[in-house]
Amino acid sequence: MAYDKSALSLAVSARGVDKSFGRIKVLDDLTVDIPRGVTYCLLGPNGSGKTTFIRAIVGMLKLDGGDLRVLDQPVSEVQSIYSRIGYMTQHKALYPDLTLQENLEFFAGLYSIEKQEREPRITKLLDMVNLLEHRHRLAGDLSGGMYQRLSLACTLIHEPELLLLDEPTVGVDPRLRQTFWNYFDRLTAEGKTVLITTHLMDEAEKCKTVGYMRAGRMTAVGSPDEIKRLAGLKPHLELWLKEPEKDAARLKDAGYEIDEVDIAKGVVRIRLQSHDQIKGLLENVAPLDMRLKEPTLEEAFLRLSEAA
Ligand SMILES: Nc1ncnc2c1ncn2[C@@H]1O[C@H](COP(=O)(O)OP(=O)(O)O)[C@@H](O)[C@H]1O
Ligand SMILES: [Mg+2]
Known part of the structure; x- marks a missing residue:
């Protein structure tokens, strides 16, 4: 397969990606470049293929066709770079019988984070998501919004270069959402990439680039202002x-x-x-x-x- 050299500085590069479930074409000749070091929002109606695209990026789907590269690796090799990727799914993925602290320790262990590094990172992340005082509660006892915040902290424990966040702020109040965004801005300033899906327009508005998906295709890409111009507004x-x-x-x-x-x-x-x-x-x-x-x-x- 031949790849464009310019794709080397991209976090994700998709060329003509196809995926069907049965007779439904969920990703339809999807082509998109996601540069490194930006917040990139996947926006689109329900069922437009946003989650499917993210699952494709982490190699959870067998594609029907097209080329997909993630952090300069073909997606077939993406498992070898899992330590550089953080994925927060739309669904609950933590251990309800472990405390917040234990969940974070578990993920730290999974990514082989050195012992002396673990505690400061866990404390920093729990503080960022405003859960420090709850660190010894069971994850299963948290409210929806608190759970989301813990999920985000677990996703960040290994300081990934590429963050894939599927509707991460559902149930998170506006003030804390702002904290998340400030944190995302800090991450992108360090060159990390934050790919986020959301239904919330005010969040999309905060992203550097918005890719508007419809029926498995990218129909409009640009800064929020450019998208408005594309829509003729x-x-x-x-x-x-x-x-x-x-x-x-x-x-x-x-x-x-x-x-x-x-x-x-x-x-x-x-x-x-x-x-x-x-x-x-x-x-x-x-x-x-x-x-x-x-x-x-x-x-x-x-x-x-x-x-x-
Ligand atoms: N594993 C699957 N099997 C069958 N259909 C699926 C599967 N995953 C997703 N779909 C379908 O693909 C379409 C796109 O879903 P999804 O990617 O979750 O959209 P979005 O995240 O934009 O709401 C939907 O019609 C959904 O029902
Ligand atoms: Mg989805």
Whole structure:
């Protein structure tokens, strides 16, 4: 198999990957490059193949076709680099009869982490996920959100280069989610890669790159802002004007795209091509008030789901 040399600096590189379950094609000619050192979000409706793709990356699936490379290794060899990968599944994978501390010690042992290294790492991770005071409780007694946090800590114990997190923040409250994200940013700053699936738009918004999956294919890839542009969404400016009709006509003549004029409220909505247009626009009219409305990733996601 011939591989592109440029793929050498990628965390994951998929070329034309196919996988069917029975007659259902779950990964359909999937091609994507996931660079190292970034947070990369797999976004897409339920059943679009996100979990299947992650399972393919860890070599849990026999592919029907295509090339898949993980940390520069063909996926057939991925077992030899398991120590460089951390995988947090969507399902419970810890030992309910072990305490938090014991679960972490178990994973530390599995990855042959030196004895003197174990305790400081375990303490640091339990602190990061805000579970230090619960270290002697049984994992089986934890609430959903606490369990997720422990799962994350166990996934990080061997300081993996590539983190695969399948919906890691389900049941985690927004403040702690922020802590997770700060931690992910620290990891990527060290050159590690965080591949994450989520349904939460605000999380996708925090990723450097979002890959939008639909029916087993990558249909849109880019930064959150680029995805919005791909979906054809533009920022809007709402202007409160004394003479909305007259001003709207003047703005139209000056080349601005008028979306809506609400005479009763005195509001004119302009669709901006770029933020740079605002300055020139204010040379044409003097609004009483104005509000900039940025498109959301959610709108882009809906728009992309409707298309195709
Ligand atoms: N082991 C399997 N056997 C049969 N069908 C499966 C299996 N795993 C996943 N699927 C199907 O593949 C599709 C994609 O699933 P999945 O990758 O879990 O999507 P997502 O994670 O995006 O929600 C779904 O229709 C699911 O039912
Ligand atoms: Mg899934």
